[in-house]
Amino acid sequence: MPKIALSDNYFDPNLLLNNNDNIDLSNFSKEDYIAPGDYSLSVFVNTEPLGEKTILFKANKEGKVVPVVTIKDLKLFGVNVSAISKLSDLPEDTEIDNIEAYIPNSRLTFNINKLTLNASFPQVNMDKSFQGEIPAELLDDGVSAVILNYMANFIKNRTTGDYSSHNNNFFLNLNGGVNIGPWRLRTNYSYNNSSGSDQRSSSDSEFSNTYVMRNIAYLKSMLKIGEITTGGIFFKYSDKGISLATNQQMLPSSMRGYAPVVRGFANSNATVTIRQNGQIIYKSFVAPGNFIINDISAGGIGGDLEITIEEEDGSKRVYTLSLFIAAYHVA
Numbered sequence: 246m247p248k249i250a251l252s253d254n255y256f257d258p259n260l261l262l263n264n265n266d267n268i269d270l271s272n273f274s275k276e277d278y279i280a281p282g283d284y285s286l287s288v289f290v291n292t293e294p295l296g297e298k299t300i301l302f303k304a305n306k307e308g309k310v311v312p313v314v315t316i317k318d319l320k321l322f323g324v325n326v327s328a329i330s331k332l333s334d335l336p337e338d339t340e341i342d343n344i345e346a347y348i349p350n351s352r353l354t355f356n357i358n359k360l361t362l363n364a365s366f367p368q369v370n371m372d373k374s375f376q377g378e379i380p381a382e383l384l385d386d387g388v389s390a391v392i393l394n395y396m397a398n399f400i401k402n403r404t405t406g407d408y409s410s411h412n413n414n415f416f417l418n419l420n421g422g423v424n425i426g427p428w429r430l431r432t433n434y435s436y437n438n439s440s441g442s443d444q445r446s447s448s449d450s451e452f453s454n455t456y457v458m459r460n461i462a463y464l465k466s467m468l469k470i471g472e473i474t475t476g477g478i479f480f481k482y483s484d485k486g487i488s489l490a491t492n493q494q495m496l497p498s499s500m501r502g503y504a505p506v507v508r509g510f511a512n513s514n515a516t517v518t519i520r521q522n523g524q525i526i527y528k529s530f531v532a533p534g535n536f537i538i539n540d541i542s543a544g545g546i547g548g549d550l551e552i553t554i555e556e557e558d559g560s561k562r563v564y565t566l567s568l569f570i571a572a573y574h575v576a
Contacts, residue, residue: 279302279310282301283300283301284300284302284360285297285298285299285360286299286360287359287360287361288322289362289363289364290323291514291530291531291532292363292530298321298362300312300314300362301340303340305342305343311342312355313342314340314344314353314364315337316335316336316337317338322364322366323366324348324370324371324372325370328370329347329370331346331347332347332348348370350532351364351366351370352364352365353365365514366532367531367534367535368531368532368534368535369534369535369536384462386427387424388424389423389425389426391422391423391424392421392423393419393421394421395418396418397417399413399415400413400414401413401414409442411441413440414438415436415438415439417436417437418434420432420433420434421434427460428457429459430456430457431456431457432452432455433453433454434451434452435450436448436450437449455472456471456472456473457469460495464489465491465492465495466490467491468487468488469488470486472485505541505550505566506538506539507519507537507538507539507541507550507566508535508537509536511531511536511554512556513533513556514530514532515533515554515555515556515557516531517529517531517536517552517553517555518553519538519552520550520551520553521548521549521551549566549568551564
């Protein structure tokens with residue numbers, strides 16, 4: 246009795262009515278085969294949707310048609326190109342058909358049925374996007390305006406009897422400024438007048454704390470010129486000059502104050518969970534390869550951290566990061 250076996254699927258090209266016998270249709274019988282050319286695909290970077298993008302497919306040295314990306318594409322994907330020695334000096338239009346040769350543990354996976362391209366890069370090679378960070382290009386300088394706060398009081402004392410007298414005291418404080426584009430002018434003005442039956446009328450006025458300032462978005466800093474007050478816990482002084490300092494309001498909450506750096510390695514697309522005193526304070530997904538986490542919210546710091554790495558297959562690795570922070574940490 247003859248044995249029964251399954252054969253490969255075969256499509257007879259003779260069924261196609263064409264007059265060109267030189268056309269090779271054998272590649273189309275291969276699973277996930279795609280002809281060279283440009284394709285509009287839905288791109289996902291480390292499982293996060295990036296949007297629609299036109300991707301070029303070309304045959305590599307082995308003759309396999311693979312997706313090709315450029316340095317410009319990698320920057321769009323969020324790869325920290327400048328920190329990768331094999332990529333940092335390449336022109337933006339350089340075509341790469343073997344991404345793992347440049348970034349170990351990275352890969353580009355094409356799904357012909359869904360028309361998607363899944364790009365996977367180690368988290369350590371990605372530009373860091375901090376929790377709560379707002380891109381500098383989304384910031385604006387607001388509207389030009391004049392602002393003024395004021396406080397005024399008048400006190401009158403009168404005494405009657407054998408010796409009558411009266412005293413008047415007037416005080417005015419103005420705190421205002423002008424906003425023009427990115428520049429801010431601020432000043433404080435005070436005026437005091439005293440008069441009475443038993444004293445000469447006297448008055449004095451002064452401007453104080455006058456300066457101009459502006460934010461520098463790409464430095465996340467503030468420039469001040471004029472009367473500047475600086476200092477901290479141990480000392481404080483005022484002087485006239487120029488200062489350039491970090492503007493805490495421009496930093497995401499996860500970068501304010503001190504936060505530990507957690508390093509590790511993922512064998513697959515993994516979930517990293519960080520606990521403190523049994524409470525989850527941070528959770529993130531990382532791609533295969535080395536990862537660095539340095540955007541843990543400083544508000545949740547105050548004891549040893551338990552780090553859990555859960556791989557795609559369900560396996561877990563747990564370790565503890567001992568942590569001690571002084572009452573006043575100087576970065």
